[in-house]
Amino acid sequence: MARAVDPIVYPGLPGASHLHTFIGNRTTNAHSTTASLLAGGTSCTNPHDRSAYWFPSFHKGDRLVEPTGDQVVYYKSGILEYWRVQPFPQGLRFVAGSPGATLEQFRDSPGAVEGFECGDLSRSWDIPASCAAGTQVNVRYQAPSCWDGVRLDSADHRSHMSYPTGGYCPASHPVAVPMLEFKIAFPADGDLSQARLSSGRGYSWHYDFFNAWDDPAILDALVTHCINGGLQCDPRGYDQYKPHRGAALTPDFELPSGS
Numbered sequence: 001m002a003r004a005v006d007p008i009v010y011p012g013l014p015g016a017s018h019l020h021t022f023i024g025n026r027t028t029n030a031h032s033t034t035a036s037l038l039a040g041g042t043s044c045t046n047p048h049d050r051s052a053y054w055f056p057s058f059h060k061g062d063r064l065v066e067p068t069g070d071q072v073v074y075y076k077s078g079i080l081e082y083w084r085v086q087p088f089p090q091g092l093r094f095v096a097g098s099p100g101a102t103l104e105q106f107r108d109s110p111g112a113v114e115g116f117e118c119g120d121l122s123r124s125w126d127i128p129a130s131c132a133a134g135t136q137v138n139v140r141y142q143a144p145s146c147w148d149g150v151r152l153d154s155a156d157h158r159s160h161m162s163y164p165t166g167g168y169c170p171a172s173h174p175v176a177v178p179m180l181e182f183k184i185a186f187p188a189d190g191d192l193s194q195a196r197l198s199s200g201r202g203y204s205w206h207y208d209f210f211n212a213w214d215d216p217a218i219l220d221a222l223v224t225h226c227i228n229g230g231l232q233c234d235p236r237g238y239d240q241y242k243p244h245r246g247a248a249l250t251p252d253f254e255l256p257s258g259s
Helices: 034-038 103-108 216-227
Strands: 022-023 050-054 059-062 063-066 073-076 091-096 114-120 121-124 136-142 179-185 195-197 208-210
Touching: 050 179, 073 216, 091 136, 103 114
Parallel strands: none
Antiparallel strands: 022 050, 050 208, 059 063, 059 195, 073 179, 091 208, 114 121, 114 136, 136 179
């Protein structure tokens, strides 16, 4: 779903932003609020995640190119003491990255993981000029994971969040929350010389997050079992490499009886 809206940066102003591609909540629009998101449906595998996630749309020339298949948003620890990570507060929202970033700012950001990658190419700070036909180009970027513990948003939609320093949250932003890492895949199909983002060059990559899990106890169980437990989980909180640890949720994505 691609729309020229941004309910964080331009709330209530449809058409004011560049084109964004939305995943997660199916109702996201310029007027979205925590309440409206909680009432909306979702494309997430876990049906309790009504959060909205969006990023600049991908184009080849003037043609909009939709992402390939299911997109991945990891919830991880951004700090060394992963057992201290707490769930997102309801309604928290922020922007990671900047549409006005230079190549150097994108490259040197503490949020850059691999930048753009395809085939054997990785850590490209702009969209590659070409990738092998039939492949895909991925972009990976980490969000700040330290919250000031007070504000759900800020004037620049960034100041209430901070990246860790040396693996720890700074005193100004003492609350560690899950670190989001978007891994978005677009079909590459050979020549990418005309590829661009709706916000500009590849290094203008950024994304937005608006938290709206419909049952905070579900998110809390996933954070406790997976992030605090040092596991790499699927959407129901199961680590296939450590099956003896069990899962946070039932196959229906509910809390186990007696929880």
